[in-house]
Amino acid sequence: MASSRSRTLSKYHNWTREELIAQLEKLDVDSSQHEILPRKEGSFFNFASHPRRKIALKFCYSGQEYNGMAFQKDKTPLPTVEGVLFNALTQTRLIDPNKGFEGCGWERCGRTDRGVSAAGQVISLWVRSAINDGIIPDSDQTETASSQGVLNPDDVNDELPLLTVDAGSSFSSRVTRSQRSSIATSEIPYIQVLNRVLPSTIRIIAWSPVAETFSARFSxxxxxxxxxxxxxxxxxxxxxxxxxxxxxxxxxxxxxxxxxxxxxxxxxxxxxxxxxxxxxxxxxxxxxxxxxxxxxxxxxxxxxxxxxxxxxxxxxxxxxxxxxxxxxxxxxxxxxxxxxxxxxxxxxxxxxxxxxxxxxxxxxxxxxxxxxxxxDVKWQTDDDPPTATGETESVITSNVRHxxxxxxxxxxxxxxxxxxxxxxxxxxxxxxxxxxxxxxxxxxxxxxxxxxxxxxxxxxxxxxxxxxxxxxxxxxxxxxxxxxxxxxxxxxxxxxxxxxxxxxxxxxxxxxxxxxxx
Known part of the structure; x- marks a missing residue:
């Protein structure tokens, strides 16, 4: 029994925690490169209970690793940049995978062919936000919001970057004092969150809040x-x-x-x-x-x-x-x-x-x-990660420049x-x-x-x-x-x-x- 257990553990038992996490993330990315992944059964996430905002993402990618920028419905020899990005955004629950590209208002600045790279490609889309700006869904509206999924951009007015919703939408603007105290005041670190799950051949380098009418392509x-x-x-x-x-x-x-x-x-x-x-x-x-x-x-x-x-x-x-x-x-x-x-x-x-x-x-x-x-755009990065004596390698490598x-x-x-x-x-x-x-x-x-x-x-x-x-x-x-x-x-x-x-x-x-x- 001991020898059997030893053989079972011999492959991984000397790996560090960071090495194991890196290997698991690599397996996740490799398995999702070629197709848009549906939401897994039993992992329901209520997107309707979270505010959304429209943002632009600027990113670079090595074109020789991909079958072009644009997502293709048919199977491609290599993954597409948009396909990998979409999977990363759904994996981090920034967009609802069941709504597809149309559901998040996805727009790209331009297409690139297979093998062509980009240092400053841009997409615009609606993503989940941590900043509620005083908008909390009523408890009696939760079922309605859940059935509707993500917010319709037509229900959101131009007061960006903070999300506000018309009173006639499925979200109520009535907020109690105790609820206000729990409202988030800092945004999701979009760059760090996405770069953790993206392959190294795609890097998010900046993001910007944008108006509802902004288009990565036509603006x-x-x-x-x-x-x-x-x-x-x-x-x-x-x-x-x-x-x-x-x-x-x-x-x-x-x-x-x-x-x-x-x-x-x-x-x-x-x-x-x-x-x-x-x-x-x-x-x-x-x-x-x-x-x-x-x-x-x-x-x-x-x-x-x-x-x-x-x-x-x-x-x-x-x-x-x-x-x-x-x-x-x-x-x-x-x-x-x-x-x-x-x-x-x-x-x-x-x-x-x-x-x-x-x-x-x-x-x-x-x-x-x-x-x-x-x-139209004010490019920004996430707050620098905290530094301290003896900071780990994972903190150092989270910086895009590194x-x-x-x-x-x-x-x-x-x-x-x-x-x-x-x-x-x-x-x-x-x-x-x-x-x-x-x-x-x-x-x-x-x-x-x-x-x-x-x-x-x-x-x-x-x-x-x-x-x-x-x-x-x-x-x-x-x-x-x-x-x-x-x-x-x-x-x-x-x-x-x-x-x-x-x-x-x-x-x-x-x-x-x-x-x-x-």
């Missing part, structure tokens, strides 16, 4: 994207900068995005307020592939895959395969409103349909920030090791592509690249397309017009979707009125 004033890439010897930064300068202003980007009929977009004009390429500080691990650069792009809104399509053209220009003014031609899609030459003497062609080309890899792309008016610093340190170590692997292999193998000598003072002739036996065209993240012959962009086969793409979807999948929704009794807008912008 956003600008979105800032960054695309990181190394400046190899066969990539001209000055040529890329020449092309980038043409992006600033309002332009038609139908040839610089992915046309998707399900979005039914008929306006492809987007305004770019800032576009530049800048060098990042020297990095020892990158010395074999050249200094790192970042393409910064700021605009009010973006089309589907717009940044990755633009970056693909910049790589072609930087490689000497296309001239910088090809970007002006691609933004010259409307013959009735021609784009003027960016420089005197440039020939700008009308390109009414998108030529065939592969967009850049998503891994180096980051949604860097989502900007809002200062009167957590992200630890993640960054491990990433740097892996990067340095990978760099040494590259150096070690260089004694026996050539680089996967042959760099061409070239100085920034001279404009490289594209024919020099064409004379190579095999072309290696960069598409980001160290990935190259190998081809024996390069066809100039404007000489390639072109796809359908955006109008034809939209009509084909309406007559195909869109028509089937409407029929299915009618059978289910759902109220849906006309296919001609659906317009989903980025």
């Amino acid at each position: 956003c004033q600008f979105r800032h994207y960054k695309y990181f890439f190394p400046a190899t010897k066969d990539l001209s930064i000055p040529r890329m900068e020449d092309a980038v300068g043409r992006l600033v202003g309002s332009h038609d980007f139908r040839n610089l995005c992915t046309l998707d009929g399900s979005r039914q977009i008929d306006n492809y004009i987007r305004h770019i307020s800032h576009a530049e390429i800048s060098q990042i500080g020297p990095d020892e691990s990158a010395m074999d592939i050249g200094p790192m650069y970042v393409f910064n792009l700021i605009g009010n809104a973006f089309l589907y895959n717009q940044v990755r399509n633009i970056m693909a053209i910049l790589f072609l220009v930087g490689s000497g395969l296309e001239e910088p003014h090809v970007l002006s031609s691609l933004m010259n899609g409307d013959p009735k409103n021609p784009v003027p030459p960016y420089r005197p003497g440039e020939k700008i062609e009308v390109v009414d349909r998108k030529p065939s080309y592969q967009m850049a890899i998503g891994l180096p792309l980051v949604l860097w920030d989502c900007g809002y008016l200062t009167e 957590q992200l610093s630890s993640i960054y340190m491990r990433s740097r170590i892996r990067s340095v090791i990978d760099g040494h692997f590259l150096r070690a292999s260089s004694r026996y193998h050539d680089l996967p592509y042959t760099p061409l000598p070239f100085t920034d003072d001279e404009a490289r002739d594209a024919t020099l690249t064409h004379e190579k036996t095999t072309l290696n065209i960069p598409v980001g993240a160290g990935v190259h397309i190998r081809t024996a012959k390069y066809i100039p962009l404007l000489n390639r086969a072109r796809g359908d017009t955006s109008e034809a793409v939209n009509e084909r979807w309406r007559q195909g999948r869109g028509k089937k979707r409407l029929e299915r929704q009618k059978l289910q009794g759902e109220d849906t807008p006309s296919l001609h009125t659906i317009n989903i912008a980025s």
Whole structure:
């Protein structure tokens, strides 16, 4: 019996309390990554007896771990960021899982594709609050409130951040003196609570109380994207900068995005307020592939895959395969409103349909920030955890900065090791592509690249397309017009979707009125 008990305890009996808790939390997260979890039987929580408030959450995530930002109803190879976030919010009982995304008024600032990361993504939603502001549910109203679940945002007025409810709602504003003494005066530490159950690849970094009318998507004033890439010897930064300068202003980007009929977009004009390429500080691990650069792009809104399509053209220009003014031609899609030459003497062609080309890899792309008016959001963090002599490791690591610093340190170590692997292999193998000598003072002739036996065209993240012959962009086969793409979807999948929704009794807008912008 003793030996049997010893064998049973041998796996865990030497673990510390913190290690056991960490392992249990990891198992909880791993088991809930791929699906929205329903509330467990026997674990009833009366959300209706708690006040709610509308907040915005700002968070970062590593895109390579996820199947994109947006939750998908169908099974996905990797979890989605929204799916993991939703599970964390329900696990901490901040939202009611039975009400779904609609029940908490969930809105995201923008979508990101599989592999694309974010440093400042934002969602807005209604969550449970610890601040009651004198609103206590009457005992004779408990059953009614319980049956109704969470509060309807329409029942909450604009006096935020403290929750107040109209007298006609299911909550009464009559509060006794003894009840007032028990009213909470400090808010739930949303950041600490959520980061405890979220995987390390998603970190909540700030939150803000917001008004009832606030929308993470439509209240956003600008979105800032960054695309990181190394400046190899066969990539001209000055040529890329020449092309980038043409992006600033309002332009038609139908040839610089992915046309998707399900979005039914008929306006492809987007305004770019800032576009530049800048060098990042020297990095020892990158010395074999050249200094790192970042393409910064700021605009009010973006089309589907717009940044990755633009970056693909910049790589072609930087490689000497296309001239910088090809970007002006691609933004010259409307013959009735021609784009003027960016420089005197440039020939700008009308390109009414998108030529065939592969967009850049998503891994180096980051949604860097989502900007809002200062009167709309006031980003804040939780109160610092109490410190004392001999504070535990769990207290130290609860700080977001410590957590992200630890993640960054491990990433740097892996990067340095990978760099040494590259150096070690260089004694026996050539680089996967042959760099061409070239100085920034001279404009490289594209024919020099064409004379190579095999072309290696960069598409980001160290990935190259190998081809024996390069066809100039404007000489390639072109796809359908955006109008034809939209009509084909309406007559195909869109028509089937409407029929299915009618059978289910759902109220849906006309296919001609659906317009989903980025």
